[in-house]
Amino acid sequence: MTHAAKPTPSLAALSYVGEQMSRMSGLRSLMDDIATSTAGGNASDWLNLSIGNPAVIPGVQAMWRDLTRHALDESFAAAGQYGPSRGTPALVDAIADYFRDHLGWRIGSENIVIGPGSQMLCFIAAALHAGPGRAGPRRVLLPMTPDYTGYQGLCTVAGGIADVGSPPVPEDGRLFRYDLDLDAVASHTDTGMLLLSSPCNPTGRALSPAEQEGLIRIAERLDVPLFVDHAYGRPFPQIGPTQAALVLHPNVVNCFSLSKMGLPGERVGFAIGPERFITPMVSFLSNSVLHAPRLAQAAVAEGLRSGAIDDAVAKEIRPFYAERRLLAEKLLLSAMPPDVDWRLHVNEGGMFAWVWVNEGWFDDLALYRRLKEQQVFITPGRSFFTAAPRPGEHRTQCFRITLSVDEVVIKEGIRRIGKAVGQARPPRNFPSASEDREETSR
Missing domain, CATH: 3.90.1150.10 (Aspartate Aminotransferase, domain 1)
Structure with a gap:
């Protein structure tokens, strides 16, 4: 045949x-x-x-081997069962404790969602906040470009991504940097969500405290979320210096990733923010991928509690x-x-x-x-x-x-x-x- x-x-x-x-x-x-x-x-x-x-x-690989062995010994049975879409209780609690101990944040499980990578969490956010809606069409606005190329494919709606051009400014020697034009960001009236990485992929540019405050003021005025992707920043992996502190704010969702910590293949990321933004993301996970890998979550939880990730x-x-x-x-x-x-x-x-x-x-x-x-x-x-x-x-x-x-x-x-x-x-x-x-x- x-x-x-x-x-x-x-x-x-x-x-x-x-x-x-x-x-x-x-x-x-x-x-x-x-x-x-x-x-x-x-x-x-x-x-x-x-x-x-x-x-x-080598030292980072050795850490993940040890944490994975611990997860296999202590949590292997969980891999044979479905889990909560928000994330395993062990990792949700470890995240809440970590940010309380390091930054003084008073957050609960309602402020946390764990997903299969921060890219998926940003995709979910774009699906929730961009496109046709009761208030009219909305778009994801990138306050500065260039920025992470993966953002281009986030929106399921054609034309759902907009950006603000950032002029290059020469500096001493062979250096330059990009300017963030807050006035241009504020001029967009159809913004459903602000999104940027800090430090940025590809440039490494990080928000200054004044720039971060300016973006928060815009998000407040529009009553939209400002998603800040910390895939290269604090508290891990902290690749290079950053200026602006992490903030807990009613219009800010902070996204974190374990990928650049040396675990990109296991797809674990999490977001911290107001309940009104986090709960719809949990529902989206339930309706799409169910939840993030459970063994990887167990390894990350142990890494946060033991201090191995910080070390x-x-x-x-x-x-x-x-x-x-x-x-x-x-x-x-x-x-x-x-x-x-x-x-x-x-x-x-x-x-x-x-x-x-x-x-x-x-x-x-x-x-x-x-x-x-x-x-x-x-x-x-x-x-x-x-x-x-x-x-x-x-x-x-x-x-x-x-x-x-x-x-x-x-x-x-x-x-x-x-x-x-x-x-x-x-x-x-x-x-x-x-x-x-x-x-x-x-």
């Missing part, structure tokens, strides 16, 4: 939500490209500076990434052509280096393709902006480098990046951006 090939579903076979959620995003396209390029060959021949996995740190942050994770950032800065200064106007975003947290090549001739996808020919992967910057780019825009002049891979990969990868940028540069009779500015100022 022969079987006809199953046809690929057409858009006509999908709902509008289906069309929205099945579209090819920039990050999915990139990951498919990497999988295709390395298939059938030796993946170790490739220098992958694009990947978002946390670093393999790993202080002794292993923070020193590792601080050293890697200094290494990346040194390597970029050595490898990048000195007569090219390139800049590195200031270090405020995160596990990436975000590079801006401020030249009219530079294009992030062109660099990506050139480096792929040399078996190097980076992440083109346009993947972290929501709007489609136009040639020559800032969003086509940036790229992201991970700091979490082996040191030898970083060293050789950055060497090849510098060489590729030099090869892409036009002959020197083509004026650089800095020369254009100098000529204009005369």
